[in-house]
Amino acid sequence: MGQFIWGRLNSELCKLRDIPLTWSQNEVFNVEMPSFDEMVRLAKTDPEALERIRLQLIEDTIAEAPEACHRRLRGLQFQIDMERRRAGNPMGACVRISKMMHDSLYTLRQTLNSAIGEPVDAALETFEPAKPATIVAFPMQANS
Secondary structure, three states: OHHHHHHHHHHHHHHHOOOOOOEEEEOOOOEEEEOHHHHHHHHHHOHHHHHHHHHHHHHHHHHHOOHHHHHHHHHHHHHHHHHHHHHOOHHHHHHHHHHHHHHHHHHHHHHHHHHOOOOOOHHHHOOOOOOOOOOOOOOOOOOO
16 A cells, blocks of 8 residues: 555656655555655645645545545545635644644543533533424526
Protein backbone atom coordinates (compact mmCIF):
# COMPACT_ATOMS: atom_id res chain seq x y z
CA MET A 1 0.00 0.00 0.00
CA GLY A 2 2.68 2.52 0.98
CA GLN A 3 4.68 2.09 -2.24
CA PHE A 4 1.50 2.48 -4.29
CA ILE A 5 0.66 5.81 -2.64
CA TRP A 6 4.27 6.96 -2.87
CA GLY A 7 4.26 6.32 -6.62
CA ARG A 8 1.11 8.38 -7.09
CA LEU A 9 2.42 11.22 -4.94
CA ASN A 10 5.82 11.06 -6.59
CA SER A 11 4.17 11.63 -9.97
CA GLU A 12 2.68 14.85 -8.56
CA LEU A 13 6.09 15.95 -7.38
CA CYS A 14 8.18 14.93 -10.38
CA LYS A 15 8.36 18.50 -11.63
CA LEU A 16 9.97 19.54 -8.34
CA ARG A 17 13.10 17.43 -8.85
CA ASP A 18 15.35 20.14 -7.50
CA ILE A 19 13.67 19.80 -4.07
CA PRO A 20 14.88 16.77 -2.09
CA LEU A 21 11.95 14.64 -0.99
CA THR A 22 11.82 13.04 2.42
CA TRP A 23 8.88 10.87 3.41
CA SER A 24 7.49 9.81 6.76
CA GLN A 25 5.28 6.82 7.54
CA ASN A 26 1.94 7.20 9.28
CA GLU A 27 1.59 3.84 11.04
CA VAL A 28 -2.10 4.23 11.88
CA PHE A 29 -3.32 4.47 8.28
CA ASN A 30 -0.26 3.03 6.52
CA VAL A 31 -0.13 6.16 4.34
CA GLU A 32 3.15 7.65 3.29
CA MET A 33 3.22 11.41 3.02
CA PRO A 34 5.68 14.23 2.49
CA SER A 35 7.55 15.47 5.53
CA PHE A 36 6.35 18.65 7.20
CA ASP A 37 9.25 20.62 5.72
CA GLU A 38 8.40 19.33 2.25
CA MET A 39 4.76 20.38 2.67
CA VAL A 40 5.84 23.86 3.79
CA ARG A 41 8.07 24.09 0.73
CA LEU A 42 5.20 23.01 -1.53
CA ALA A 43 2.81 25.48 0.10
CA LYS A 44 5.22 28.28 -0.80
CA THR A 45 6.35 27.12 -4.24
CA ASP A 46 3.51 25.03 -5.66
CA PRO A 47 0.24 25.18 -3.69
CA GLU A 48 -1.63 23.39 -6.49
CA ALA A 49 0.63 20.33 -6.12
CA LEU A 50 0.12 20.40 -2.36
CA GLU A 51 -3.65 20.50 -2.88
CA ARG A 52 -3.50 17.53 -5.28
CA ILE A 53 -1.48 15.60 -2.70
CA ARG A 54 -3.99 16.54 0.04
CA LEU A 55 -6.90 15.32 -2.07
CA GLN A 56 -5.10 12.10 -2.98
CA LEU A 57 -4.24 11.36 0.66
CA ILE A 58 -7.87 11.93 1.64
CA GLU A 59 -9.09 9.58 -1.09
CA ASP A 60 -6.51 6.93 -0.19
CA THR A 61 -7.40 7.14 3.51
CA ILE A 62 -11.12 6.77 2.82
CA ALA A 63 -10.44 3.90 0.41
CA GLU A 64 -8.40 2.10 3.08
CA ALA A 65 -11.25 2.33 5.61
CA PRO A 66 -13.87 -0.44 5.77
CA GLU A 67 -16.53 -0.10 3.07
CA ALA A 68 -19.23 0.43 5.71
CA CYS A 69 -17.48 3.64 6.82
CA HIS A 70 -17.05 5.25 3.39
CA ARG A 71 -20.34 7.14 3.31
CA ARG A 72 -19.81 8.60 6.78
CA LEU A 73 -16.20 9.53 5.98
CA ARG A 74 -17.25 11.24 2.74
CA GLY A 75 -19.91 13.16 4.65
CA LEU A 76 -17.37 14.22 7.25
CA GLN A 77 -14.93 15.28 4.53
CA PHE A 78 -17.72 17.31 2.91
CA GLN A 79 -18.32 19.12 6.21
CA ILE A 80 -14.59 19.80 6.57
CA ASP A 81 -14.36 21.11 3.01
CA MET A 82 -17.34 23.42 3.58
CA GLU A 83 -15.80 24.79 6.78
CA ARG A 84 -12.54 25.43 4.91
CA ARG A 85 -14.45 27.24 2.18
CA ARG A 86 -16.50 29.31 4.62
CA ALA A 87 -13.43 30.32 6.61
CA GLY A 88 -11.77 32.18 3.77
CA ASN A 89 -8.23 31.81 5.12
CA PRO A 90 -6.09 28.96 6.46
CA MET A 91 -6.11 30.10 10.09
CA GLY A 92 -9.88 30.51 10.11
CA ALA A 93 -10.22 27.05 8.57
CA CYS A 94 -7.96 25.58 11.24
CA VAL A 95 -10.06 27.17 14.00
CA ARG A 96 -13.33 25.96 12.48
CA ILE A 97 -12.10 22.40 11.98
CA SER A 98 -10.61 22.36 15.47
CA LYS A 99 -14.00 23.41 16.85
CA MET A 100 -15.64 20.57 14.92
CA MET A 101 -13.23 18.09 16.52
CA HIS A 102 -13.71 19.51 20.01
CA ASP A 103 -17.50 19.46 19.65
CA SER A 104 -17.41 15.86 18.47
CA LEU A 105 -15.14 14.75 21.32
CA TYR A 106 -17.28 16.62 23.84
CA THR A 107 -20.41 14.84 22.59
CA LEU A 108 -18.62 11.48 22.68
CA ARG A 109 -17.43 12.15 26.24
CA GLN A 110 -20.94 13.04 27.36
CA THR A 111 -22.37 9.94 25.71
CA LEU A 112 -19.79 7.68 27.35
CA ASN A 113 -20.31 9.35 30.73
CA SER A 114 -24.08 8.90 30.48
CA ALA A 115 -23.55 5.19 29.74
CA ILE A 116 -21.90 4.77 33.15
CA GLY A 117 -24.58 6.80 34.93
CA GLU A 118 -22.89 10.18 35.18
CA PRO A 119 -25.03 13.25 34.57
CA VAL A 120 -25.18 14.69 31.05
CA ASP A 121 -24.77 18.42 30.42
CA ALA A 122 -28.07 20.23 30.05
CA ALA A 123 -27.05 21.41 26.57
CA LEU A 124 -27.02 17.81 25.31
CA GLU A 125 -30.32 16.92 26.96
CA THR A 126 -32.11 19.53 24.85
CA PHE A 127 -31.30 17.73 21.58
CA GLU A 128 -34.31 15.92 20.19
CA PRO A 129 -34.27 13.23 17.54
CA ALA A 130 -35.08 14.40 14.05
CA LYS A 131 -38.80 14.35 13.29
CA PRO A 132 -40.19 13.04 10.02
CA ALA A 133 -40.85 15.79 7.51
CA THR A 134 -43.44 16.12 4.78
CA ILE A 135 -41.88 16.53 1.36
CA VAL A 136 -43.80 18.88 -0.88
CA ALA A 137 -43.55 18.26 -4.62
CA PHE A 138 -43.39 21.27 -6.91
CA PRO A 139 -44.81 20.86 -10.40
CA MET A 140 -42.31 21.08 -13.25
CA GLN A 141 -42.70 24.13 -15.48
CA ALA A 142 -41.60 24.18 -19.09
CA ASN A 143 -39.14 26.89 -20.05
CA SER A 144 -40.63 29.59 -22.25
